[in-house]
Structure formats: structure tokens, C-alpha cells
Amino acid sequence: MHRSDIGHRLAPVLAVMAVTLGCTVPGSPSPEYADPATLDVGAYSVWPLDPPDTSTESYGRVLESVRMAEVTVDPVEVDPSLVFATMNWGVVPVPTPVKVAMFLAEPVRAVLEREQMLAGTLVSRTDRPHAVDGPVVGTATTLTVVVLRFPDAAAAERAARDIDAVDAAVNSDNVAVPIAQYPAAQAHWRPNVPTMAATIARDSYVVSVLAAVPSTDLSALTELAAGAFDRQLPRLADFAPTPRDQLAALPLDPDGMLGRTVPDAPNRWSYPAIPINTADRNAGWAASADVIGVVFRERGGWLWLGEPEVENHPERTAITGSVVLFRYVDAVAARRAYIHSNRVEAANDAIRMVDGPAGVADSTCAVDPNSTTIALGSSCRVLVGRYVAYIKAGDIVTARRKAAAQYGILVNAGA
Incomplete structure (x- = not known):
């Protein structure tokens, strides 16, 4: 909705x-216009x-984020029931740490700034119509996938680790969650809240997932996060990133x-x-x-x-x-x-x-x-x-x- x-x-x-x-x-008809x-x-x-004639790196980061939408997974590929957009639009370019922090926890912003995040995109869907403020936790299955680009693999690795750490630290009830299929992933949840966040680095990218289900079912949450990684990570190889010093040159x-x-x-x-x-x-x-x-x-x-x-x-x-x-x-x-x-x-x-x-x-x-x-x-x-x-x-x-x-x-x- x-x-x-x-x-x-x-x-x-x-x-x-x-x-x-x-x-x-036969022939090549041409339309008549007023x-x-x-x-x-x-x-x-x-x-x-x-x-x-000229652009800027700031505009270039937006354009690069728009380009990244072409390799961003659609949550409906993970769960066919996820047919409703959770926001006013289905995909959102997130070109700066400030924009990303509006969807993830505010402390994440400092991590992204430190690691010099370059561009990003976000897609989010849920399985039922919802009110203006978005899906209500505990009433729907919802999946948000955020893909962020960094200068190199080392920066992405540090960012993935610390995104999870600062997000988990927001609430003392959060506990770490392993994802068996992805031992390199960092994840956490609160046992009394049916949501889970999971983050993983792949090359110079970070994929962060926010999953929700109607009840506190950790296996269902883990399966949803792993399914998002299954479909998103291979797509990253199809993206041709613009060199950092060429972002301002994007038309x-x-x-x-x-x-x-x-x-x-x-x-x-x-x-x-x-x-x-x-x-x-x-x-x-x-x-x-x-x-x-x-x-x-x-x-x-x-x-x-x-x-x-x-x-x-x-x-x-x-x-x-x-x-x-x-x-x-x-x-x-x-x-x-x-x-x-x-x-x-x-x-x-x-x-x-x-x-x-x-x-x-x-x-x-x-x-x-x-x-x-x-x-x-x-x-x-x-x-x-x-x-x-x-x-x-x-x-x-x-x-x-x-x-x-x-x-x-x-x-x-x-x-």
C-alpha cells in the first residue's frame, strides 16, 4: 500500500x-500531432x-545509488507473500549516511561516515496492507534489504561488524543470533520482539536486512534473513561500480x-x-x-x-x-x-x-x-x-x- x-x-x-x-x-505510418x-x-x-554541463559528487552519489537499484533484490523473491510496499515507494536510493540512518538506527550514521560509505539503495515489502505509519510489528511479515557500497572490502567488513554492534547496543535486551548458512554474518534480536537485524559484507558492499514476522519465531526470522542473503549477494557481482573519483562525472x-x-x-x-x-x-x-x-x-x-x-x-x-x-x-x-x-x-x-x-x-x-x-x-x-x-x-x-x-x-x- x-x-x-x-x-x-x-x-x-x-x-x-x-x-x-x-x-x-503496408507502409510506415507516422502519427499526426497538434x-x-x-x-x-x-x-x-x-x-x-x-x-x-557540470555535476557534483553529491549528485553523483544519488545517481550511483539509483544505478544500484538494478541489482537490488525484490523481497517478493524471498517470500512470494511480500507484495505490498512498506513505504510510499518500493525502492529508495540512500546516497549518504544521513539518509541510511533514517531507516536504520541513528548510531549507524557514525559508522558509515567513518568508513566513507559511497552509495546505497533500499527495498522494503510486507505481506498485507497497512496504515500510513507502516506495518505494525507483530501483525505482518516484513522484509527490508539495504545494500551499501564502500571504498573497499576492508571498509565494508568493518562497517558490517559495527553496524550490527551499534544497532544491538541501542537496547540491552538484544542478543546475538547465528545464521548457520552465513557464519560471517552479524545478527541480533530481542527475544520478546518478533524482529531481527542481520548484516554481512561481500567485497566492497554491505547487505543489511531487517526482518519481521507475526510472532517471536526465531527460526522464521533467520530463514527470512538467510533467504535475503541467498538472493542478494550473488547479484552484487553484476554491478559495475563507478570509480570513486568519477562519481561527479556521472551524466x-x-x-x-x-x-x-x-x-x-x-x-x-x-x-x-x-x-x-x-x-x-x-x-x-x-x-x-x-x-x-x-x-x-x-x-x-x-x-x-x-x-x-x-x-x-x-x-x-x-x-x-x-x-x-x-x-x-x-x-x-x-x-x-x-x-x-x-x-x-x-x-x-x-x-x-x-x-x-x-x-x-x-x-x-x-x-x-x-x-x-x-x-x-x-x-x-x-x-x-x-x-x-x-x-x-x-x-x-x-x-x-x-x-x-x-x-x-x-x-x-x-x-
């Missing part, structure tokens, strides 16, 4: 839908933005996706950022996170949406904050997603469907009077070629203007 309004609305985009294709005729210059776009531009928009996305503010580039909010200083599932100015590749995109892998998933997902742009393998796949998402949205009695921006054929908009985020209470969806864009705004006029601008950008970019 996603907590943010945009999360609820985006997830259906990736559902599988049956489509019957008609007969074909002239972008005739559209009401307000202060927004209908031309793609060029990325800034801000390698696939041209962000340049094709209408920015949140007119003509202003959306730089990589991961806003995270939580008041909990101990490990748990109460954090809320967003991603801005990044592009996920295939696996990262559906992990981010918090949905188990489906057939008709996008090959790229660009996020500016209030706008998400999906690129599909072809126009047929994009139209499948567009039509299905519209049908799901129209079936929601809490949402009022309205016309899309004038002059844009493949567009639809909606108003959600029950939105908990007033600034995102209106939305539009636009289809152009193999791109589907989802746009949020505080009012329907702004949403339509941004949607028209998004249409124009994609047309002018040669979508």
Missing part, C-alpha cells in the same frame, strides 16, 4: 492488459531542456529522459535529490521518501513503483517530483499502459475524471477532492508515441498546462 496520492495513482500503469490488434497495412505552438502551456516551455541525463520531462518549475532543471522524512530514530518502517531528478532503468522503475515485476513494464522511468515520464519498448506497449491506467482511475469513485488539455488527443485529467496533499490534488496523463507522462498539480488549470507542455516537449523531441 502506497501512502502518497501519486503512489496510489501510478501503480496501475504497470498492470498487464490484454490487447487485440487489428489488421495491418502543433505545440498552438497549445495553452502558461509559463511552461514546449521544448526539451538541455542538462547542465545527469544519460538517456535524455529528464530533458523530455516538463520540469516542476518552468525552465529549471530537476537536480538529483532524495527527500526523506521520519521521526523514528530506531530501525523500522516509519520513513517516507521521495526521489527527484533521477531516471530508473527497467528493474529500478518497477521496484520504485512498489509493484512486483509485471509483463508490461517501462524500460525507463524519469521523475522530476510532480511529473513522472515512462518510456516503453514501443508505442503499442505505451498505449496499453495508458488505456489501462485510465480505466483503473475512472473506476475509482473518489476521483472525478475531466477533459485533458485542449488540442491534445491522447490525454485525460482527474481531480481528487480527497487528496491529502492539496498541492497535488489534480492530475493529467498524456500519451505520445512510446512515452506516457503522469503530471500532478495543485489545480486543474496548472495540471492541464503542464500536460500540454509535456505533450509539446515530446513532440518537439521527436518522440
Whole structure:
């Protein structure tokens, strides 16, 4: 269950839908698009933005963390019942010790800073719907997997050891737990609480797991943690890490996706950022996170949406904050997603469907009077070629203007 309004609305985009294709005729037909210059776009531009010439190591760490999502395990692979995201999004890049400490215990931050953590990513799922504050301990099976990158294997080894040590020291009731399949792992739990934390180093990476089950069943917790290690550790060999001195050189928009996305503010580039909010200083599932100015590749995109892998998933997902742009393998796949998402949205009695921006054929908009985020209470969806864009705004006029601008950008970019 996603907590943010945009999360609820985006997830259906990736559902599988049956489509019957008609007969074909010879030739290479090209779509007819409205002239972008005739559209009401307000202060927004209908031309793609060029990325800034320079980046920074800070942005590079975010981009590296996004890249790591491609090799991060989906908890549903460990336990098929774990189909619900525990947070507002399924995968969260955690590029700094400060961000990691918002999900693990606060004392972990000092360990990560000392060992010069470089990048990281986190995925978390549970087996049942839950309230805004996340799953309640003792009522669900939940698994969070955190993958962190360090400068070398020695730093990772020290970090894994001390992450467990400082986390265990938070409560005197914690006791060490061996994991027979992984004697190098460090783990602990409180015998009267049905959760367990486990950490292990592999090369220059650390994998940290937080597991929960409905009852104080140590064998079930150990099995869950070992299953996460079974599936996550082999994937690390598939990741090609960016050399530390090249992080600042990672391109801000390698696939041209962000340049094709209408920015949140007119003509202003959306730089990589991961806003995270939580008041909990101990490990748990109460954090809320967003991603801005990044592009996920295939696996990262559906992990981010918090949905188990489906057939008709996008090959790229660009996020500016209030706008998400999906690129599909072809126009047929994009139209499948567009039509299905519209049908799901129209079936929601809490949402009022309205016309899309004038002059844009493949567009639809909606108003959600029950939105908990007033600034995102209106939305539009636009289809152009193999791109589907989802746009949020505080009012329907702004949403339509941004949607028209998004249409124009994609047309002018040669979508």
C-alpha cells in the first residue's frame, strides 16, 4: 500500500492488459500531432531542456545509488507473500549516511561516515496492507534489504561488524543470533520482539536486512534473513561500480529522459535529490521518501513503483517530483499502459475524471477532492508515441498546462 496520492495513482500503469490488434497495412505510418505552438502551456516551455554541463559528487552519489537499484533484490523473491510496499515507494536510493540512518538506527550514521560509505539503495515489502505509519510489528511479515557500497572490502567488513554492534547496543535486551548458512554474518534480536537485524559484507558492499514476522519465531526470522542473503549477494557481482573519483562525472541525463520531462518549475532543471522524512530514530518502517531528478532503468522503475515485476513494464522511468515520464519498448506497449491506467482511475469513485488539455488527443485529467496533499490534488496523463507522462498539480488549470507542455516537449523531441 502506497501512502502518497501519486503512489496510489501510478501503480496501475504497470498492470498487464490484454490487447487485440487489428489488421495491418503496408507502409510506415507516422502519427499526426497538434502543433505545440498552438497549445495553452502558461509559463511552461514546449521544448526539451538541455542538462547542465557540470555535476557534483553529491549528485553523483544519488545517481550511483539509483544505478544500484538494478541489482537490488525484490523481497517478493524471498517470500512470494511480500507484495505490498512498506513505504510510499518500493525502492529508495540512500546516497549518504544521513539518509541510511533514517531507516536504520541513528548510531549507524557514525559508522558509515567513518568508513566513507559511497552509495546505497533500499527495498522494503510486507505481506498485507497497512496504515500510513507502516506495518505494525507483530501483525505482518516484513522484509527490508539495504545494500551499501564502500571504498573497499576492508571498509565494508568493518562497517558490517559495527553496524550490527551499534544497532544491538541501542537496547540491552538484544542478543546475538547465528545464521548457520552465513557464519560471517552479524545478527541480533530481542527475544520478546518478533524482529531481527542481520548484516554481512561481500567485497566492497554491505547487505543489511531487517526482518519481521507475526510472532517471536526465531527460526522464521533467520530463514527470512538467510533467504535475503541467498538472493542478494550473488547479484552484487553484476554491478559495475563507478570509480570513486568519477562519481561527479556521472551524466545527469544519460538517456535524455529528464530533458523530455516538463520540469516542476518552468525552465529549471530537476537536480538529483532524495527527500526523506521520519521521526523514528530506531530501525523500522516509519520513513517516507521521495526521489527527484533521477531516471530508473527497467528493474529500478518497477521496484520504485512498489509493484512486483509485471509483463508490461517501462524500460525507463524519469521523475522530476510532480511529473513522472515512462518510456516503453514501443508505442503499442505505451498505449496499453495508458488505456489501462485510465480505466483503473475512472473506476475509482473518489476521483472525478475531466477533459485533458485542449488540442491534445491522447490525454485525460482527474481531480481528487480527497487528496491529502492539496498541492497535488489534480492530475493529467498524456500519451505520445512510446512515452506516457503522469503530471500532478495543485489545480486543474496548472495540471492541464503542464500536460500540454509535456505533450509539446515530446513532440518537439521527436518522440
